[in-house]
Amino acid sequence: MRTVLYILTTLGVIGLAFWAYRENYATQEALAETDRLHSDIREAHARLAVLRAEWAYLNRPDRLRDLADINFDRLGLLPFRPDQFGHVDEVAYPKPPELIIDNAVEVSGELEKQP
Amino acid sequence: MTRTPLRPLARILPARAAGESTEAIERENLRARHEEMRDRSRQRAEGRLLVLGLFFFCAFVTVALRMGMLATSEPVEPRASAQGAAISAARADIVDRDGRLLATNFETHALYAQPPQMVDPEAAAKGLVAIFPDMDEKKLLADFGGKRKFLWLRKKISPEQMQAVHEIGDPGLLFGPRDMRLYPNGTLAAHVLGGASFGKEGVSAAEVIGVAGVEKQFDDYLRDPANGQKPLQLSLDLTVQAAAERVLYGGMRLMNAKGATSVLMDVQTGEVISVVSLPHFDPNNRPRPATQGDQSDSPLFNRSVQGVYELGSAFKIFTAAQAVDLGLVSPSTIIDTKGPMKVGGFRIGEFRNKNYGKLSVADIIVKSSNRGTGRMALQIGAERQQEFLKKLGFFEPTGFEIVEARTGKPLLPKRWTELSAVTVSYGHGLSSSPMHLAAGYAAIANGGRLVQPTILKQHGPRLGDRVMSEGAARAARDMLRKVVTEGTASMAEVPGYAVAGKTGTADKPKPRGGYYDDKVIATFATMFPAHDPKYVLVVTLDEPVETSGDKPRRTAGWTAVPVAAEMIGRIAPLLGLRPTVEPATLADITLTSSNN
Numbered sequence: 001m002r003t004v005l006y007i008l009t010t011l012g013v014i015g016l017a018f019w020a021y022r023e024n025y026a027t028q029e030a031l032a033e034t035d036r037l038h039s040d041i042r043e044a045h046a047r048l049a050v051l052r053a054e055w056a057y058l059n060r061p062d063r064l065r066d067l068a069d070i071n072f073d074r075l076g077l078l079p080f081r082p083d084q085f086g087h088v089d090e091v092a093y094p095k096p097p098e099l100i101i102d103n104a105v106e107v108s109g110e111l112e113k114q115p
Numbered sequence: 116m117t118r119t120p121l122r123p124l125a126r127i128l129p130a131r132a133a134g135e136s137t138e139a140i141e142r143e144n145l146r147a148r149h150e151e152m153r154d155r156s157r158q159r160a161e162g163r164l165l166v167l168g169l170f171f172f173c174a175f176v177t178v179a180l181r182m183g184m185l186a187t188s189e190p191v192e193p194r195a196s197a198q199g200a201a202i203s204a205a206r207a208d209i210v211d212r213d214g215r216l217l218a219t220n221f222e223t224h225a226l227y228a229q230p231p232q233m234v235d236p237e238a239a240a241k242g243l244v245a246i247f248p249d250m251d252e253k254k255l256l257a258d259f260g261g262k263r264k265f266l267w268l269r270k271k272i273s274p275e276q277m278q279a280v281h282e283i284g285d286p287g288l289l290f291g292p293r294d295m296r297l298y299p300n301g302t303l304a305a306h307v308l309g310g311a312s313f314g315k316e317g318v319s320a321a322e323v324i325g326v327a328g329v330e331k332q333f334d335d336y337l338r339d340p341a342n343g344q345k346p347l348q349l350s351l352d353l354t355v356q357a358a359a360e361r362v363l364y365g366g367m368r369l370m371n372a373k374g375a376t377s378v379l380m381d382v383q384t385g386e387v388i389s390v391v392s393l394p395h396f397d398p399n400n401r402p403r404p405a406t407q408g409d410q411s412d413s414p415l416f417n418r419s420v421q422g423v424y425e426l427g428s429a430f431k432i433f434t435a436a437q438a439v440d441l442g443l444v445s446p447s448t449i450i451d452t453k454g455p456m457k458v459g460g461f462r463i464g465e466f467r468n469k470n471y472g473k474l475s476v477a478d479i480i481v482k483s484s485n486r487g488t489g490r491m492a493l494q495i496g497a498e499r500q501q502e503f504l505k506k507l508g509f510f511e512p513t514g515f516e517i518v519e520a521r522t523g524k525p526l527l528p529k530r531w532t533e534l535s536a537v538t539v540s541y542g543h544g545l546s547s548s549p550m551h552l553a554a555g556y557a558a559i560a561n562g563g564r565l566v567q568p569t570i571l572k573q574h575g576p577r578l579g580d581r582v583m584s585e586g587a588a589r590a591a592r593d594m595l596r597k598v599v600t601e602g603t604a605s606m607a608e609v610p611g612y613a614v615a616g617k618t619g620t621a622d623k624p625k626p627r628g629g630y631y632d633d634k635v636i637a638t639f640a641t642m643f644p645a646h647d648p649k650y651v652l653v654v655t656l657d658e659p660v661e662t663s664g665d666k667p668r669r670t671a672g673w674t675a676v677p678v679a680a681e682m683i684g685r686i687a688p689l690l691g692l693r694p695t696v697e698p699a700t701l702a703d704i705t706l707t708s709s710n711n
Contacts, residue, residue, distance in 0.1 A: 046222060049205075056216035056299035061357030079358070082611050082684060082694045 121145055205294055206323050207337045208346035209308065209330075211353045212386075212572045218308055218330070218398075220323070221297040224277050224290040226269040227318065230259045233287030242283035243268065246276055259287075270313060271295050291318045296330075298398045304356050306392045306417040307349070307517060307570060310401035326401065327415070329570060331518045348572045350386035355379065358685045359389040366678030367393055367656065374411075374657035376418035377682065378553040378568075382648050383576040385557065385566035387515070388690070390550075392418040418657070420513060420520040423546040426655070427671075429619030429640045430542030430552075431488045432591050435480050436559060437503045438491045440587035446477040446594060452487040459534035463489050466620075466670075480594040480617065481602035485541045492540030497531045500539065506565065506582045507555045509547050515568045523548040542619055549638070553653045556640050559595075560648035563588040596645040603672040607641060607680045611694020612687050614680070615648070616641030618671035623658070634658045637671035639679045643687065646698055650690065654679040 057063075068077040121144045127137050209218040233239055236259035244252045247269065258266055271293060272280070280288055296311035309328020313321045324338075325331040333347055359377055367375040379389040396402050396414040405413040411422060438444045452471045456463040463486050465471065471484050479487030492500060504510065512524045526546040528535035538544040550568055557566045565579035583591075595615035599607045607614045619638040622630035638655045642648040659674035660667045668674070687694075 049220060050222070052216060053219045053221055053297055053299055056219070057297075059215075060300045061303065061354065062301060065357075065361075079685060080688045082609065082688050084688065085693050 119144060119148065121148070205343055206296065206311075207339075207342045207344075209337075210346045210348050211351045211356075212348065212388075213352065214346075214348070215353045216299055217304060217349065217351070217353070218296060218298050218311075220294045223271045223273065223293050223295045225267065225293045225316075225321070226272050226277075226280060227265065227267050227289055227291060228259065229265055229287050229289060230261070231264055231287070233259055233285055235285060236260060236287075239283055239285040239288060242285075243280070243288075246279045267316075270316075289318075291320075293321055294323055296323055296399075300353070300357075301399070302395045302397050303353070303360065304351055304390075305395045305398045306419070306519070307351065307390060308398050309517065310398040312401075327519065328398075328517045332516050349570050350381075350384075350388060350572045351390075351570070352388050352689070355686050355689050356389040356391070358689060359682055360391050360393075360395075362682045362685050363391050363654070363678065364393055366654075366681065367659075370656055370659035370661055370674045370678065372656040372659040372674070374418055374422075375678075376422065376549050376655050376657075377679075378419050378549050378651075378653045379686065380553045380557055380566075380568055380651045382557040382560040382566065382642065382651055383578065384573040385554070385569050385577055386573050387550075387553075387568055387570055388650070389686070390419050390570075392416070392422075417517075417519045418549070418655070420515055420517065420523040420548050420550045422655075422657075423523055423526055423548050424636045424638075424655070425543050425546050425621040425624070426549070426552055426638050426640075427542040427619030427621030427636070428483045428485075429617045429638045430545070431480055431483065431540065432559065432595060432617050433504065433507065433555060434488050434491050434495070434500070434540040435476055435594060436583055436587050436591035437495055437500065438476070439590045440563075440583040441495065441499070443494050444476045444491065446590050447475050449473050449475055450479060450487050450490050452479065452484045452490070454486060456486045456489065458489065458493070458537045459532055461534055463537060477594045477597055481597045483598075483603055483618070488540045489537035492536045493533065495536070497533060497536040500536050501531055503582070504539070504545070506580070507558060508565065508567075509545065509551055509555065513548065513550045513554060513568055515550055516570045520550070523550070525551060542621060549653045549655045552638070552640050553651050556642055556651045556653065558582050559588050559591045560642040560651050561588075592642070592645055592648065595642065599641075599645075603670075604639060604641075604676045606672065606676045607639065607683075609643070609680050609683045609687070611696075612683055612692065613644040613646060613695075613697040614641050614683060615643065615645035616652075616676075616679070618676060620669065620671045633660075633667075633669070635669045637669065637675040639671050639675035641679055641683070643683055644692070644695060644697070649692065650687075652679060652683065654682065 068075065071077075121141050122137060123140075123144070126140050130137055130140060205220045208216060208220075211217055228239075230236065236256060240252050240255040240259060243255060244250050250268075268288075269276075272290075277290060280290075293313075298305075298308055298310075307328050309325060309330040311323050311325050311330050314324040315322045322338075325334040329347065329349065330337065336342055337347060359379060363375050363377050366372075374393055376392045377389070378387060380387050394414045402414060404410075404415055410416055411418075416422065435444075435446075439446065444450070451473050452465075453473075454462075454464070454470060465485050466483065471478075471482055471487070474482065474484060474487055476487075476491070478484075479491075495503075509525055510527065512521050514520070525548070528539065528544050535544050554566060554568050557568075558564060561578065562585045563581055563583040565582050566577060567579060569577075592615055595617055596613065598604050598617050599614050603618045604614075604616055607616055617640055619636075619640070621636050621638075622632070623634040623636055624630055636655060636657060637659050638653065640651070640653045642651045654675045656671075656675050656678065660669050661673045662668075
């Protein structure tokens, strides 16, 4: 009985040691993965910041104004003025489609005289 | 353990035989047994104490070791937590009210040299001069050949320059990462943003610190790592600011002014939507402060908050509003503006020595009569006038959140005599910044409540104390509207926006006393739309002169007013204001007397 207990305990210890060994490596791998992801995130943030800065730089009012001037022939962009506001009722309705009659029915005639 | 009997036969029997008392034997054995029991329990207690002592010892040793480890080891970021990305070392961005970037960071590199590691200092120096033409080859060689082990060469270099330095290929030329402050819109809102520079510098990082404007005012917020992802949101609107700068610049050139400033403010919240001061500068490359000459001529000078000027007739409306508020007059009360008027030994004159005769209070504002306003001021009295202007904030620097605003302290008369009351009533003798004037006009525009100008985006109105009654504010607005429809600011009429405002032309004071004849500050303070004001706009031109006529014209009506009108035409649509038809004034039925 005691021998069986010893063997079981030893086996248990070996099993736990193996489990701890594996967990240790799994943890280290997870930490390395986290580090990698963190550095990816950092890089992505930095790239995003550069892109945002570039977007803001390309959209700076001076540049847009110059572009609007250069492309005036094609786009005809002008500063927004008060007279460009409109009312909905100033927008014309589309013309109703024309009624096409191609199978005319003769509807005119003479009334028969009543006796 | 063998238990010794208390009365062992082996001793009892001989004792009985000898006729001795057996009690003594029993007592002795009992004593011996008690001693034994005492020793045992003592031993057990000692053992327990030892275990407890050991436990405490181990616990304290563990704590001490941990403390020692924490104290001696380098700090590391927690690697396993997902929170790490939220904390950023970079300075927070600054954005406008719609989240468009006004200031951000850009990763660049700094260039430094370690001469002991250099392979070929001559070639390195030659290569560096080819890349950076402003470097001096001889000086570089002297530095590289000397005793120095370390020297900074450039604080910020572009990626192209970095590549070129790489190609020199000297191991003694090294790069350190740098976060550079970038203002992508260039000169836009330069005075508000201010600028930034490096504080403490190390090889691997440098501190970015704000040197002016909001960058300095909110330095702590911007540098706090917890705010790395939370940009500072200003009340400025990028498009409105750009349009305002453009129009004001055009106006300044057209009117031959040497400087100009404009402030556009929301009358309910006090948010400053646009604030321009010309000439401006590029915060990416902030010029050095002027060491000689007049500071106010430097592009760094922020006219909108630092420039304290006598703003002239634009002040008259405060006198009229207070007089109405106190019940001294109504807009239709007739006041005699005939000269001569002498106060404290000084003659109070009108513009070009005109004589307007008898005028109603509304017409005094419309025609901008100095004597009329002065008479109202005398009715109000110096003390009440002071109190009113103090409530409107004309005695202290504005609370506008940029560092320069603190220096814009209004200049007040040393002694507030009757003469001061009269001159202040038409805007002379009291110098204040255009921002003060905008805040004062906002109080009239929103129905008599004080508002504090702010550069931060607000959510909802921030109306302060009441400074005048609703009725007085309405009367003042009606007078201001009349100035545009029939008075000195006729050019300010922008169809659909019902502009109301007051012009002010003040002679510039000479540095050594007295006033210039041909240098003025022309101001136009307006609110629009007059029937339900949303915004206040103050436009001020420094030394404008309009030369299209026979004689040069300098009055605000000819200079600041057209600029302000153009500006309203440009920015009101951008603010989302639809042109509206002004509600017609009710038929002229005036309550002339009431019988209670």
